[in-house]
Amino acid sequence: MINFKTSQGDEGEVVVELTGPLDEFADLGPVFSLPGRKLHLNLERVERVNSMGVRNWVRALDQHLQGREIVFEKVKPPILEQFNLIRRFGGGGRILSLYIPYLCEPCGQETLALKSADECRRGDHWACPVTKCPSCRAAMVLDDDEKEFFLYFYGPGTP
Numbered sequence: 644m645i646n647f648k649t650s651q652g653d654e655g656e657v658v659v660e661l662t663g664p665l666d667e668f669a670d671l672g673p674v675f676s677l678p679g680r681k682l683h684l685n686l687e688r689v690e691r692v693n694s695m696g697v698r699n700w701v702r703a704l705d706q707h708l709q710g711r712e713i714v715f716e717k718v719k720p721p722i723l724e725q726f727n728l729i730r731r732f733g734g735g736g737r738i739l740s741l742y743i744p745y746l747c748e749p750c751g752q753e754t755l756a757l758k759s760a761d762e763c764r765r766g767d768h769w770a771c772p773v774t775k776c777p778s779c780r781a782a783m784v785l786d787d788d789e790k791e792f793f794l795y796f797y798g799p800g801t802p
């Protein structure tokens with residue numbers, strides 16, 4: 644089951660906070676059919692996804708979004724992977740912020756750090772902002788391929 648609660652965003656848009664796995668039981672019609680010219684989804688509490696969930700998501704998005712603007716914030720790595728694999732998953736919307744999996748090569752520490760898309764933008768390409776290791780203060784690196792990790796950001800519909 645995926646649950647959601649709504650609140651009002653800074654620009655008067657509907658902000659929807661989703662909680663739960665994106666799986667075969669996820670009913671997203673009620674989410675994507677919420678009123679308003681713009682939908683703002685907080686995905687911080689969506690951490691697991693399977694192929695049935697992705698199918699539900701894309702189908703509901705196609706059916707209910709109807710050309711309205713959609714933006715996403717606090718996207719976790721398993722969900723970002725879907726954005727990267729399936730272009731339609733994002734509904735042409737921007738990702739405002741995301742969790743980046745960092746690795747400290749010297750000491751092996753791993754951390755998930757929330758960064759805004761603005762912090763990741765370097766002119767015409769995308770890169771992880773410098774983050775210091777909480778244990779040894781060394782500069783941490785992305786625990787993934789940078790080009791693949793930011794793939795969605797290079798596509799249409801992104802800033």
Ligand SMILES: [Zn+2]
Nearest residue numbers: 747750776779
């Ligand atoms: Zn370290």
